[in-house]
Amino acid sequence: MKEFRYIGKPMSNDKVYGKVTGHTVYTSDMQSVDMLHLKYKMSEIGHGMITKIDTSRAWLPGVRAIYTWENTPDTYFDRGRVSNAELAGSMNQERLFDREVRFYGERVAAVVAETAEIAQEACQKIQVEYQPLPLIMTLEESMAEDAPLLHHNGNIYPAPNKPFHESCGNYESVQSDLTVRSETHMGRMTHLSMETQSVRAKYDLGTERLTVWSGCQTSYGIRSTVADYLGLPYSRVRVIKPPMGGSFGVKQEMVLEPLVAYAAYDLKADVICHFTREEQTTGTLLRHNFDAYTETKVTKDGIIKGIKIRMNLEAGAYQTISPSYLRTAGGKLGKTYQCSNIDFSGYSYCTTTPCNGSFRSWGASEEAVMLEPNVNLIAEKLGIDPVELRLRNIHEAYEMDPMHKANIGNAHFREVLEQGRDRFQWEKRKQDCEKKNAENGRYRYGVGVALCSHKTSFYPDLSEIATCTIMLQDDGSFLVNLPVHDHGCGATIAMRKFAAEVLDVDIRLIEVNEADTQYMPYDYGCYGSRTIYVFGRAVIQCAQEILRQGKEIAASKLGVFSTSIHYADSVFWSEQNPEKKCTWKEVWEHAIFDLQKDIYYTCSSNAAENPGTPAAFFAEVAVDTLLGRVDILHCLSVHDIGKAINPDLVHGEIGSGIQQGIGWALREEIKIDPKTGKTLIPNLQHYEVVNAYDMPDYDLLLIEDPEPTGPFGAKGVGEVATAPIAPALGAAVNHALGTHITHYPITPPIILEAIAKKKGGQA
Amino acid sequence: MKITYTLNGAARTDEVRPERRLIDYLREDLHLTGVKEGCSEGECGACTVILNGKAVHSCLTLVGQIDGGELITIEGLEQGGKLDPLQQAFIDNSAVQCGFCTPGMILSAKALLMHNPHPTEEEIRRAIAGNICRCTGYAEIRAAIRQAAEGEEGGT
Ligand code: FES
Numbered sequence: 001m002k003e004f005r006y007i008g009k010p011m012s013n014d015k016v017y018g019k020v021t022g023h024t025v026y027t028s029d030m031q032s033v034d035m036l037h038l039k040y041k042m043s044e045i046g047h048g049m050i051t052k053i054d055t056s057r058a059w060l061p062g063v064r065a066i067y068t069w070e071n072t073p074d075t076y077f078d079r080g081r082v083s084n085a086e087l088a089g090s091m092n093q094e095r096l097f098d099r100e101v102r103f104y105g106e107r108v109a110a111v112v113a114e115t116a117e118i119a120q121e122a123c124q125k126i127q128v129e130y131q132p133l134p135l136i137m138t139l140e141e142s143m144a145e146d147a148p149l150l151h152h153n154g155n156i157y158p159a160p161n162k163p164f165h166e167s168c169g170n171y172e173s174v175q176s177d178l179t180v181r182s183e184t185h186m187g188r189m190t191h192l193s194m195e196t197q198s199v200r201a202k203y204d205l206g207t208e209r210l211t212v213w214s215g216c217q218t219s220y221g222i223r224s225t226v227a228d229y230l231g232l233p234y235s236r237v238r239v240i241k242p243p244m245g246g247s248f249g250v251k252q253e254m255v256l257e258p259l260v261a262y263a264a265y266d267l268k269a270d271v272i273c274h275f276t277r278e279e280q281t282t283g284t285l286l287r288h289n290f291d292a293y294t295e296t297k298v299t300k301d302g303i304i305k306g307i308k309i310r311m312n313l314e315a316g317a318y319q320t321i322s323p324s325y326l327r328t329a330g331g332k333l334g335k336t337y338q339c340s341n342i343d344f345s346g347y348s349y350c351t352t353t354p355c356n357g358s359f360r361s362w363g364a365s366e367e368a369v370m371l372e373p374n375v376n377l378i379a380e381k382l383g384i385d386p387v388e389l390r391l392r393n394i395h396e397a398y399e400m401d402p403m404h405k406a407n408i409g410n411a412h413f414r415e416v417l418e419q420g421r422d423r424f425q426w427e428k429r430k431q432d433c434e435k436k437n438a439e440n441g442r443y444r445y446g447v448g449v450a451l452c453s454h455k456t457s458f459y460p461d462l463s464e465i466a467t468c469t470i471m472l473q474d475d476g477s478f479l480v481n482l483p484v485h486d487h488g489c490g491a492t493i494a495m496r497k498f499a500a501e502v503l504d505v506d507i508r509l510i511e512v513n514e515a516d517t518q519y520m521p522y523d524y525g526c527y528g529s530r531t532i533y534v535f536g537r538a539v540i541q542c543a544q545e546i547l548r549q550g551k552e553i554a555a556s557k558l559g560v561f562s563t564s565i566h567y568a569d570s571v572f573w574s575e576q577n578p579e580k581k582c583t584w585k586e587v588w589e590h591a592i593f594d595l596q597k598d599i600y601y602t603c604s605s606n607a608a609e610n611p612g613t614p615a616a617f618f619a620e621v622a623v624d625t626l627l628g629r630v631d632i633l634h635c636l637s638v639h640d641i642g643k644a645i646n647p648d649l650v651h652g653e654i655g656s657g658i659q660q661g662i663g664w665a666l667r668e669e670i671k672i673d674p675k676t677g678k679t680l681i682p683n684l685q686h687y688e689v690v691n692a693y694d695m696p697d698y699d700l701l702l703i704e705d706p707e708p709t710g711p712f713g714a715k716g717v718g719e720v721a722t723a724p725i726a727p728a729l730g731a732a733v734n735h736a737l738g739t740h741i742t743h744y745p746i747t748p749p750i751i752l753e754a755i756a757k758k759k760g761g762q763a
Numbered sequence: 764m765k766i767t768y769t770l771n772g773a774a775r776t777d778e779v780r781p782e783r784r785l786i787d788y789l790r791e792d793l794h795l796t797g798v799k800e801g802c803s804e805g806e807c808g809a810c811t812v813i814l815n816g817k818a819v820h821s822c823l824t825l826v827g828q829i830d831g832g833e834l835i836t837i838e839g840l841e842q843g844g845k846l847d848p849l850q851q852a853f854i855d856n857s858a859v860q861c862g863f864c865t866p867g868m869i870l871s872a873k874a875l876l877m878h879n880p881h882p883t884e885e886e887i888r889r890a891i892a893g894n895i896c897r898c899t900g901y902a903e904i905r906a907a908i909r910q911a912a913e914g915e916e917g918g919t
C-alpha cells in the first residue's frame with residue numbers, strides 16, 4: 001500500500017501555535033471599544049408567576065437596557081434546531097423571558113451595560129416578586145392528572161400514558177429459556193467545557209447586518225433561529241464560528257444566541273455575554289438523568305433473542321431536544337448485537353428543574369448503560385464469561401442494524417472484543433481479582449467490560465450532505481472553505497490532511513476556513529460524530545476535481561494532451577517530454593490570463609451509509625470497602641476506528657472520553673434540592689471532576705481496517721469514546737463486591753449502602 | 764494606587780484600583796487574553812499566571828498584590844521568536860485540543876520546572892492537579908512536561 005504523506009501522521013493540532021502562546025481568540029476573549037456586556041438575573045424560586053418586576057433601582061450609570069418578559073416579544077424559539085425546516089417537529093416552548101418561572105436559576109431579566117460589573121450590579125438591584133406555584137420534581141408529579149401544566153403542549157412527551165415507542169421484530173412473541181431484568185438510574189452531570197458559554201452579536205448600521213460569533217456546533221441552526229426570531233432575511237444575519245473552548249454537546253444548543261442577538265439588534269450595538277461557571281451549570285443544560293428498566297430474553301446458551309427497554313428521561317423545565325434524545329437512545333439499540341426483536345419505549349418529561357440536553361454521544365452512552373449491565377447479568381446468571389457471552393451475540397461486518405435499518409459496514413466487534421481481551425489479559429486479571437478477594441481484605445478487586453457502537457452519519461434519518469469549496473490562489477496555495485465546526489479535537493487538521501494528500505502538496509499550502517454562514521454553503525452542524533466521515537468525503541471529492549482541472553490547464557499551458565500529464569508534489573509534467581513542466585502558480589496564471597477561467601470547485605457529497613464504530617472498555621478496579629472509594633488500577637479502550645487520521649489527537653480524545661466516563665460512572669453529579677428546586681453544587685468547588693492526579697493511566701488499542709466508504713478509511717470516534725466507560729466500571733465494581741449496583745454515579749455512599757445491604761443479605 | 768512591577772521581563776508602572784481582580788486587569792486593561800477564566804474561584808487553573816516564581820490563580824489575586832513583583836503570563840514565554848521548551852513540548856506531544864486550558868496548564872508546569880527541573884511523575888501530576896482539562900485524559904500533557912524537563916536536563 002502506498003505510504004501516505006499526511007494521513008495517519010501525528011502532526012499536532014491545527015492553529016496550535018496560537019493556543020500555546022495565548023494568542024488564539026475565543027469568543028470570550030473578544031473585545032471592542034464600544035462593546036456592551038449582557039448579564040442576566042436568575043430566579044430565586046423553583047416555580048412561580050412573576051407578579052412584579054421593579055427595575056427602577058437598576059438604572060445605574062452605564063446601563064443601556066433592561067429586558068424582562070414585559071418588554072420583549074412573546075415569541076417562541078427552539079434552541080435545538082439546525083434549520084427552519086425543523087420547526088414542525090419541535091416542541092417550541094421557550095421564550096427570551098417568561099412570566100412563569102419554571103426552574104430555580106431561570107433568567108428573569110437581563111441588563112446590558114457598558115461593563116460586565118455594572119450589568120451584574122444592576123441585576124442585583126432588580127426586585128422580582130413571585131406568586132409561588134407547586135414544584136414538579138418527579139415523573140409521577142409531572143404525569144399526574146391534576147399536575148400543573150408547565151407548557152401549552154403539556155408536561156410529557158409524547159403524552160401522558162402514551163409513551164414513545166419504537167421496535168423491530170416482535171419482543172412479546174419471543175420464546176426463551178430465561179428472562180433477565182435490570183434497572184439503571186442515572187444522575188445529572190455537567191459538560192464542564194472549560195470555556196463557558198460565550199456569545200457576541202453586533203448589529204452594524206452601515207451594512208444593516210447582524211453578525212453573531214459563537215463557538216458553536218451549528219452556525220446555520222443559529223442563523224435560522226436568530227433571523228426568524230428577529231424577522232430578518234437569513235442573508236442579513238451572519239454567524240461565525242470562532243475557536244471554541246470545548247463543547248461536549250453544551251454548545252450544540254442555542255442557549256444565549258437569541259438573547260444576545262436580540263439585544264444587539266434592539267440597541268444597534270455590539271453586545272457580548274460570557275457566562276460564569278455557576279450560570280453555565282444551571283443556565284445552559286445538563287446531561288440527562290433518567291430511570292430505565294431493561295429486560296432481555298435469552299437462550300440457555302446465552303443468545304439474546306429479545307431486548308425490551310423502558311426509559312424515562314427527565315427533560316427539565318423545557319423539552320428542548322429531549323424528545324429527540326429519547327428517540328435516539330432507543331434507536332441505537334440495534335447497533336451492537338444481532339438480536340432483532342427490540343422493543344423500546346419511554347417518556348421525556350418536564351419538571352421544575354434546569355434543562356437537560358445534548359451530551360457527547362447522544363444516546364449511545366445511555367444505550368450502553370441501560371443494556372450492558374443486563375448483558376453482564378446474563379453472563380453471571382448463565383455462568384458464561386462476559387466477553388464470551390458478547391462474542392455469541394455481536395454483529396458481524398456488513399450486517400443490518402435492525403432499528404436504524406442501516407448497514408453497519410466494515411465494523412469489527414469480534415476483533416474489538418478478542419484483541420481487547422488479549423491485550424487487557426482479561427482472564428488473568430479476572431482470576432487474580434478472585435484470588436485476592438478470597439482473602440476477604442479491606443480492598444476488593446474486580447474486572448468489567450462493556451461493548452457498544454455508535455454512528456458516523458445521519459443516514460438514513462436525514463440526507464447526509466456536506467459541501468466543500470476549494471479555491472486555488474495566485475501563489476499556488478489553496479483555500480478550503482467548508483462549514484465545519486472544530487471542537488478542538490482535530491477536525492480542521494484532518495481536513496487539511498485530506499486536501500493535501502489528494503492534491504499531493506505541502507500541507508502548509510492548505511488553509512481551512514471554518515463555518516461562516518455569509519460565505520459558505522449550508523450545513524446541519526458538527527455533531528453525531530459525522531464530521532470526519534462526511535466532510536472528509538466532500539473534501540476528497542472536491543480536491544480530486546481541482547487536481548483534474550489543474551491537469552487540464554497544465555496540459556493546455558504545456559501544449560500537450562491532458563492524458564499525458566503527470567503530477568506529483570505540486571509539479572505537472574508531460575510524459576513525452578519531462579522537461580516540460582509547470583507549477584500550480586503557473587497553472588493559475590495560465591488559467592486567469594490566457595483561458596479567462598478561475599480554478600475553484602464546490603461540490604456536495606452525499607453519504608448514503610452509516611458505518612458502525614465498535615468500542616469496548618475493559619477495567620480493573622480496587623474498591624475500598626471501608627470508605628467506598630474506587631481506584632481504577634488498569635483500563636483499556638478498544639476502538640474500531642477504520643483509520644486514525646490524527647492518531648496523536650485521537651489518543652487525547654479517547655482519554656477525555658474515559659475521563660468523562662469515569663465522572664459519569666463514579667463521581668460527577670449535579671443534584672437538585674427536591675424541596676426548593678435549587679441546584680446544589682453549581683460551581684467546581686465540590687464537583688468531583690477527574691483531575692491529572694486522579695486520572696488513571698489508560699491503554700489504547702485502535703483496530704484499523706479501513707472502512708471502504710470512509711475518507712481514507714476513517715470513521716468517527718469522538719463520541720463513542722465515552723460510551724462504554726460507565727457500564728464497564730459499574731461491572732468491575734459489581735464484580736469486586738458481588739453486588740448489583742444500578743445507581744449511577746456509583747459514589748462512595750452508594751457503595752457503602754450496597755455493601756451494608758449485602759451484609760444484611762439483600763443483595 | 765500606583766503599582767510598579769515586571770511584566771514578562773519588562774518594567775511597568777500603572778495606576779490601578781488595587782482591589783481589582785488581577786485577571787480583569789490583565790484581560791481588560793492589558794488585553795492579555797491568554798489568561799482564561801473558567802471558574803472564577805480558584806478551582807480550574809485556566810487563569811494561572813506566575814507571580815514571583817509561583818503559579819497563582821489570577822481570579823483570586825488582587826492587582827495590588829503584584830506591586831513590586833515579577834509577573835509572567837503565557838504571552839511572555841516565547842522569547843525572541845523562540846517558543847519556551849514547554850510550549851514546544853506541548854506541540855510535539857499533541858497535548859493541545861481545544862486549547863482553553865493550555866495557557867494555565869503550561870504556566871503551572873513552568874512554575875514547577877522553575878523550582879524543580881527534574882520532577883517525578885507524582886510531582887508532575889500534583890503540579891497540574893489544579894488545572895482541569897476536559898478534552899484529554901492528561902496523558903499527553905504529562906508527557907509534554909516530562910519531555911520539557913528531560914530536555915532541560917540535556918542542556919537544550
Ligand atoms: S478561573 Fe481562576 S481558577 Fe478557574
Ligand code: FES
Pocket residue numbers: 194245246488858859860861862863864865895896897898899
Ligand atoms: S484542551 Fe480543552 S480543556 Fe484542555
